[in-house]
Amino acid sequence: MAVLVLNNPPMNVVTLELTREMSKALAELAADPEVGALILTGEGDRAFCAGSDIKEFPGLVADRAIVSRKLGFENETYGQVAHFPKPTIAAIEGLALGGGLELAAGCDFLVVSANARLGLPEIKLGGFPSSGGTVRVTQRIGLARAKEMMMFGDMIDAETALAWRLVNKVVPSGQVRAAALEMAARLAAGPAQAMYACKKAIEDAVNCPEAEAIATALRLSEGLSRTADFSEGVRAFTEKTPARFSDRLDVRVFDVAG
Structure with a gap:
């Protein structure tokens, strides 16, 4: 089993460099026959990932490079998660917002803490989820809920996410990684x-x-x-x-x- 940790505290925001490092790690883990299951999680207990590093946006906008330098490669990398050849679990403690939730939605299973908050707030920045969320979140929760989530941009709590079938399991705070490891062990022991x-x-x-x-x-x-x-x-x-x-x-x- 492998645990891939987004290590950019305190909120584990997605930078261009983090996306590059994640893509390389995912390629290596996908090809490793000793990896039977993959857990994706964030460093610390405040956030799985709070989305993109907004400080990178002004330069990208000035260069007209939002898609060419960021969203294009981000979609490819999140696609590596969505099409990973082994079972995948997102272990979410705290916040999963924007690109963080889009990344998690590519996993087979989402396990969240009871205090988790999930959302796609891009509409409040004048955009919309463009790293696979319109596809993968919609596949999970359906058209009506997806429009509600993305067009209002509000966060939902863990129990709502479970009721909407966005996540698979809610566990007490502090027990997310242990629950994900237990699930991964069962999956990795399978054929x-x-x-x-x-x-x-x-x-x-x-x-x-x-x-x-x-x-x-x-x-x-x-x-x-x-x-x-x-x-x-x-x-x-x-x-x-x-x-x-x-x-x-x-x-x-x-x-x-x-």
């Missing part, structure tokens, strides 16, 4: 190829026409039927013993700084 295939099939169910999504699911199932993990799962079920998949439970922590 790696089946985890990837299941994630891919679910994504295609949302993003592709029905016939194409079903065809992909069948192709993936055919490949899985030939794996050692599939044989082990069948053996364990037949013999009524626990399956012995190749687990990857060692925890490694990686910091990305702004």
Whole structure:
């Protein structure tokens, strides 16, 4: 398992440098066969990530480079999270705002503290969520809630986020990383190829026409039927013993700084 920490306290805001470092780390972790699951979290307890570093904006605006230098690469990097080939969990303590929430929304699972506050306030700056939030947050909570969240720009609390199905679990403050590690351990102990295939099939169910999504699911199932993990799962079920998949439970922590 790997824990990727946004280390730019106190609010872990996204800078151009942090995005570059995060992209490099994600590429390395995606290719590492020893990483069975990824946890994305923030340093400290005030914020998972409070969004972009606004101090970088004047120079980007002056150079007319908001998209070319920031949003374009930010979308590519957040896409690395959304399409990470292994299970991903966002562990959110405190605030997840703007680009921070857009980043978290790319994870498979969101675990938040009871005191968490989540929001997409870009409309109050004269913009709108442009790093994948209009797609991934909308997929999670639906059109009506997405418009409410993005066009008013107000924060919501943890229980509202759970009721809206934006997050998967709310835990007491201070227990977010422990809860995420417990979930990651279960996922990392599972069959790696089946985890990837299941994630891919679910994504295609949302993003592709029905016939194409079903065809992909069948192709993936055919490949899985030939794996050692599939044989082990069948053996364990037949013999009524626990399956012995190749687990990857060692925890490694990686910091990305702004």
